[in-house]
Amino acid sequence: MISTVFIETPIGIASITGDENGVSKISIIADKEQVPSDKIPDELKNVVTQLEDYFEGNRTDFNIDLNPSGTDFQKKVWKELSKIPFGKTVSYLDIAKRLGDPKCIRAAATANGKNPLWVVVPCHRVIGSDGSLTGYAGGLWRKKWLLEHENPVKQQSLF
8 A cells, every 4th residue: 555644854844755665755845835744654764864864964865675666767866866975976978988888978968957865865966067057957056955954064154
């Protein structure tokens, strides 16, 4: 049986869907009327706990059973995204090269944009070759927030 839960994060309400085979989808939702769930289904408790730990700054990686739907190519891209270390970024070209074909950069970027596992498969860690923040399904402000959240160097206030 597929379950869905809604949790509050510092950058919006997240929707998490999955079953006993793993998490199939995590996304940020635009519905401002959606409220967090009162009850968390057993099969989603682990992912909810790990996401809460991440947003509290107490987690840098995830140990969650994943079960996303996608093409074989998309799943290869998502697997490469999962290898990007916390606090680091790579370019779309880097991802294409890791897949063995620099010419597949557009296809890799498209698969990146269809990533169904927000934050856990860190598509926010992919930037343009020139270092720019490029497209992000959740909005560039969220991508910027996530990258700053993961930045190991925190600026101290002078005043």
